[in-house]
Amino acid sequence: MSFTGPSVGSGGRTARRAFEFGRTYVVRPKGKHQATVVWLHGLGDNGSSWSQLLESLPLPNIKWICPTAPTQPISIFGGFPSTAWFDVGELSEDAPDDVEGLDASAAHVANLLSTEPDDIKLGIGGFSMGAATALYSATCFSTRKYGNGNQYPCNLSAVVGLSGWLPCSKTLSKKLEVDEAARRAASIPLLLCHGKSDDVVPYKFGEKSSQTLSSTGFQNVTFKSYNGLGHYTIPEEMDEVCAWLRSKLGLDGTSS
Numbered sequence: 001m002s003f004t005g006p007s008v009g010s011g012g013r014t015a016r017r018a019f020e021f022g023r024t025y026v027v028r029p030k031g032k033h034q035a036t037v038v039w040l041h042g043l044g045d046n047g048s049s050w051s052q053l054l055e056s057l058p059l060p061n062i063k064w065i066c067p068t069a070p071t072q073p074i075s076i077f078g079g080f081p082s083t084a085w086f087d088v089g090e091l092s093e094d095a096p097d098d099v100e101g102l103d104a105s106a107a108h109v110a111n112l113l114s115t116e117p118d119d120i121k122l123g124i125g126g127f128s129m130g131a132a133t134a135l136y137s138a139t140c141f142s143t144r145k146y147g148n149g150n151q152y153p154c155n156l157s158a159v160v161g162l163s164g165w166l167p168c169s170k171t172l173s174k175k176l177e178v179d180e181a182a183r184r185a186a187s188i189p190l191l192l193c194h195g196k197s198d199d200v201v202p203y204k205f206g207e208k209s210s211q212t213l214s215s216t217g218f219q220n221v222t223f224k225s226y227n228g229l230g231h232y233t234i235p236e237e238m239d240e241v242c243a244w245l246r247s248k249l250g251l252d253g254t255s256s
Contacts, residue, residue: 048068072087085101107146141184191248197230
């Protein structure tokens with residue numbers, strides 16, 4: 001599926017980018033279908049590797065959808081192309097956010113969830129820049145808008161971010177000043193996990209993202225840290241993700 005960013009007028013502004021998304025991998029539920037979660041890979045990866053891990057988890061009531069990001073020039077690689085949900089330069093407090101790329105990926109995820117039955121709970125998760133895209137989607141859900149102002153259509157019940165960060169954090173508090181946005185932000189459960197030895201996305205970015213979400217009105221944020229964990233996942237972390245999803249999505253008869 002391709003997604004073209006919003007048109008912009010002439011006058012020297014950047015031409016819109018066309019985003020060509022790769023293959024999507026689906027893991028069917030082994031038991032009664034109660035929830036669907038789109039899981040987003042990290043920079044340079046694809047949906048296949050995570051689909052294999054997710055299929056092994058003891059969550060028989062979840063349908064997993066694992067899309068593959070577009071291949072696009074990446075600033076941090078000097079313009080060398082890679083699969084990525086959005087362009088990323090340096091990771092710093094002042095680095096500009098690629099809102100056009102984030103919107104395109106968040107819209108692709110929303111489209112993947114749009115055909116799920118009404119009684120199925122919907123979630124988004126991801127690793128690294130996939131986690132960043134998942135957290136960005138959570139803010140779009142709260143404001144009911146993408147960064148470009150278009151309407152965000154999905155009702156999300158849970159969002160998970162592993163080894164990631166929160167894009168567009170500086171403008172978040174202003175976006176949540178509307179009562180309805182604040183109510184949605186307060187209601188959605190978020191799980192952020194980060195390794196203290198992460199040398200790709202430093203631990204402080206995960207910690208700061210969690211603090212920013214909590215301080216701007218996301219009242220149901222859980223932050224888990226792992227001593228000695230680098231930029232990858234471990235069984236202990238995935239066990240916590242499973243337990244958290246079972247609880248928040250009310251799977252297997254558990255209450256949320």
